[in-house]
Amino acid sequence: MSHPPEPAPDRAAHLLARTGEVLRPALGLYLDLHAHPEPSGLEARTADRFGRRLAAAGCEVTHGVGGHGVVGVLRNGDGPAVWLRAELDALPLRERTGLPYASRTDAMHACGHDLHLAAAAAAADLLARLSGRWRGTLVVVGQPAEETLTGAEAMLRDGLYERFAAPAVVLAQHAAPLPAGTVAHAPEGTPMAAAGAVLDVVLHGRGGHAATPHLAVDPVLAAASLVTRLHSVVARESAPADRVTLTVGTLHAGTAANVIPDRAGLGIAVRAAGETALDRALDTVRRVIAAESAASGAPEEPEVNVTSRAAALWCDPHTTDALRRAHAALLGPGRVLSWPGSPATEDFPLFGDAGSAVHGRSGIPLAYWMLGVADPAPGTVPHPNHSPFFAPHIAGALRPAVATLAAAALDRLGAGPDGAAGDDAARDGEAPVVAGPG
Structure with a gap:
């Protein structure tokens, strides 16, 4: 039985x-992952728990893609393949929130990846229940090693786009110190995130x-002189x-107070609005490192290695406009904000044209928005991402995190037999979602 479409x-x-x-179940997964974080490249338990929730939602789950990467697939008839991406890894940071479910290890979900995973798994569950509203293939990705900017490339080199349904669009969201219940999209012409590089430096x-x-x-x-001089860049x-x-x-040197060591190591992160600006900054950084080493009379040239690099994150303007409208209908126009761009970096651009040399495809639209997770109470000062005190206001952030991801996916998937009516398969007698590879 079909129903007339409901107003938006x-x-x-x-x-x-x-x-x-x-x-x-989303809250249960979030609390579990928050209490048991795993750093980049070590996300075995996290991948297992995420995969279990995807399987419970009806997905066919594949583990071990590009390391600990997880892929869940829901097929629901003919239509576009819409991908949702979330991150598995935590940071090597000791948590100081004092929460009853806080991490007790030297790792911490200080960037909200636990919330991203819980929302992605719950969105898949919700979309399975709303199978009458859409047609197509939903692909949910749990990506390892985002914090080191290496996980997306590893998954793509492991045949991600060849092994699963070719994406019509890839969607992602990220926790930000905005009021819970809000989202933010970048206007056209503004990157969501910066280009960036990480350098490991050894001074001899x-x-x-x-x-x-x-x-x-x-x-x-x-x-010490180098640290001061670098900031003049x-x-x-x-x-x-x-x-x-x-x-x-990072700055590491020495083993004892009365021993002058023979080397010092530094970890340097550089970000810029675009690739050209980043290249200029990196050239200057290399020049300053070489000059300080020479000025100290070092017996060897310094070692400078770029360990990771990310392109700026540009979202597809057409897709972003559509999702902005979908989120305004969901949350209210006043809760959909404008994002001015950020010097944070992401390896998410590799899922689109920035990774074409890796995955051999072009023209894959990306859409990415910031998700408010801060306590919305007036006068509350949020702790930023990567702080040992960072903690999403989970009571206010979890439902919007799930709903905004599901609403975005519905906007990009093909219309089901119920169109926009929002009636699930169980109520209308539709065939259930069929799990399977793309």
């Missing part, structure tokens, strides 16, 4: 109401005794429009 606000209200059916010295520093070359002093050698940021996130 009624469809949105129906979707929000049906989201309540999948919140309990000549070890010696603290009592005879004149007989040694101190790489710690050179490293942004202040004096980058145009404001380039939006360059530079962070020396």
Whole structure:
């Protein structure tokens, strides 16, 4: 039995109401993953738990794609293949939130990837229940090693797009310190995230005794001078429009206070608005490193290795406009914000044209939005991502996280026999969603 299409606000209200059916298992998965985080490349348990939830939603699940990558597939007749991507990994950071479900290890979900996974699995569950509203193939990806910007490429090199249904669009969302219950899309002409690179640097010295520093070359002093000098790259050698940021996130040297070591290592993150600006900044960074090493009288040239690099994240404007309207119908226009861009980096661009050299395809549209996770109470100051105090306001963020992802997928999938009516297969006697590979 078919029904006449509902007006958009009624469809949105129906979707929000049906989201309540999948919140309990979503919350259980979130709490479990938050308490048991795993850093990049070590996400075996996380992948197992995520895969189990996808299987419970009716997906055919494949593990071990590009490392610990997980892929779940729901087929529901002829139509486009819409991909949802979430990240498996946590950060090597000790949590200080004091939450009863806080991590007790030296890893922490300080960037919301646990919420992304819970929302993606719940969205698949919800879409399976709403099978009368859509036709096509839903592909849900749990990607490893996003924080090291290596996981997307590993999955793609492992034949991701050849082994599963070729994507008509790839969608993702990311937790941000915006009020829970809001989302933010970037306007056309603005990248969601910056281009970026991570460098590992080794400064060489000549070890010696603290009592005879004149007989040694101190790489710690050179490293300290380098840290100070590097920040002038942004202040004096980058145009404001380039939006360059530079962070020396790690500095390691020495084993004892009375020993001058023979090397110092630094980890440097550089971000910029685009590839050209990033290349300019990296050239300057290399020049400064070489100059500081030479000024210290180092016995060897410094080692500078780019360990990862990411392109700027540009969303497809047509898809973004459509999803902005879908999210406005779902949450209300006042809760759909404009995102000014961010110097954060992502390897998500590789799923589109930035990864064409890896996956051999072009013209795959990407859409990505920021999901508010901060306590919306007035006067509350949110802790930013990557802080040891970062904690999504889960009571206010989980339902929107699931619903906005499901609404976006529905907007891109083909219409089902019930069109926009929002009636599920069980109520209308539709055939159930069939799991299977693309």
